[in-house]
Every structure is written in C-alpha cells, then in structure tokens.
Amino acid sequence: MRKSLLISLCLCSFIVTSCSSKTKKQETKTPPQEVTQAQSPAKSDQGEVSKKETPTSKELEDLKITIKKAQAVTQKNEETVTPTVTIKPTEEAHHKYVPRPDSVPAEKALGWLKNGNTRFTKGFFRNDGAAKKDVSRLVKGQNPHSIILSCSDSRVPPEVVFDQKLGEVFVIRTAGESLDNAAIASIEYAVDHLGTQLIVVMGHSNCGAVQAALKTPVGGNAGSPYLTALVADLQPRMQSHLKSVHHSEHYLAESWDNTRGATKDLLEKSKIVRDAVKEGHLRIESALYHLDSGKVEWSQ
Ligand SMILES: [Zn+2]
Ligand SMILES: [Zn+2]
Structure with a gap:
C-alpha cells in the first residue's frame, strides 16, 4: 500500500503535465534521450541466462555468469502513511500508442522473469544491475520490461x-x-507512457488479505473504512468461496481466484489497459507465488 502511495505521489506531477497537455493535438512523449540503448536490460546478465529456462549451475558457469549468494535483504523502514490520496480517473481522452524502439517484447520479458525465479529458487543471483554506474545510467529515464502487481506481503x-x-x-x-x-x-x-508490454498480476499462497476477505461478512466492517474497502474489492473475486466453511490447502484455490479476479478487474476498469491488450502491444499474465518453495506458478 505504501509503495503504491509513493508512486502515486510521484505521479501527481506527471498527471498535472499530462492533463495540461491534453488540449494539444500531439501528446508529448518521452524525450528521445530517455530512449537509449544503455537502459535496455537486454545488455544485462539476464539476457544471457534467458536463453534457457532452467539453467543448471554448470551451464551458468559455462556462460561465465558471475553468481553469488544473496545478500541479506535490506529491511525496509517502517513508517506510517495516511492513505488519503484519491486520484479521480480521467475520462477516455488522449490514448494514442506510439511504440518505443527499445521497448522489450512481452515474450522476452516473461522469459527473463521465469529465469529470474529459477535463479532465486536455486539460490544464485545476478550481481549486475545494482551498482553506482547503474544508478547513473538510469538518471535520464526508465524502460522497465515488466509491470508487476503483487501483494504487499x-x-x-x-x-x-x-x-x-x-x-x-x-x-x-x-x-x-x-x-x-x-x-x-x-x-x-x-x-x-513507458511503453511496458507485460503486466504480471501475482498473488501468493496463504495470503492474509485473501483470508481477511473470506472471514469478513459481505458488506461487513473490516476494522476501518480503508480495510473495509479493500476487503470489498477482493470479495467478488472469490465469490464461490465466500460461503464455504472450509478452505483449500494454503488457500491456493482462493488465492488463484483472487489473482485471476484482479486481472479481470484491471481489464474491466482500465480502458488504457484494455485498449493496449486489444491493439496487441500489451500482455497480461496471472501468477501465484508459493511461500514454501519460492516458486512462481503461471496461470497458463
Ligand atoms: Zn515516480
Ligand atoms: Zn498477501
């Protein structure tokens, strides 16, 4: 929740710019200097690894890919953010897709994510992409290959x-x-605006929000107006489970329904997303992360 809030705050300046330029015939797109080869993740180690879906340790060595053990995950600072930001959805308006020359095709991006999860489950990690030079490389702009909607867990x-x-x-x-x-x-x-071509909606086993939505009576109070709204957003996705006294192992069936429901909701609610899928420059995949194995299971 906090992360989406931070992004939304960043977006405020963008929305002001976007709205004010709406009257112009041509929408101002990302300046050309933002579209540089240097930002393309194709040059990173994962471009090599993505040739195979499940590389063995030996193959990784053969590919001369430097691997190292995971560093301890930096613990995030805990802080309270008041959830009061409301963005009023803008009407239809200005959508006109202009492809970016360096935009990563969805198929390729999906392969990178699958390979990345394989590295994660095997305990091998890339050691490129997070150095000071990468910070500098990315100052001019971003070109993310995937959009990932996942749980805050x-x-x-x-x-x-x-x-x-x-x-x-x-x-x-x-x-x-x-x-x-x-x-x-x-x-x-x-x-x-970034031209990203893949969206992954990822739920996970034993999701606490899923469990909260299942145990709150429909229309009932979940503890605060915000929690009630969140639960009410999730419940219709799990219609067939709402009246059931039993749940599936690790809440897998319920979490899958919630994740696929989120994908469906996104398509229903966002015309920009819907149009992009229809026009063939956006793909959406549902996935489920297993807390016990660390593996990401894909819907298809
Ligand atoms: Zn931002
Ligand atoms: Zn969760």
Missing part, C-alpha cells in the same frame, strides 16, 4: 523473487492485489 518482493535489478520492473504492491485508483493509475502510467 513482506515475503513476496518481486525484485527479489524474480532477481530483477534497478530500472527493470515497475512494481505496484497492495494487500491482496487490491486495485484502488492509485494502483490502476500507476499501471496505466507504465503502459501508456
């Missing part, structure tokens, strides 16, 4: 479980992949 950070580095994945995290205005706006920004 501290055990499911997409950058870690997919072994992705700076500038590579555009991440939106809310409890239970709840889709509030800020979450949808953040996704639309990445689709429409």
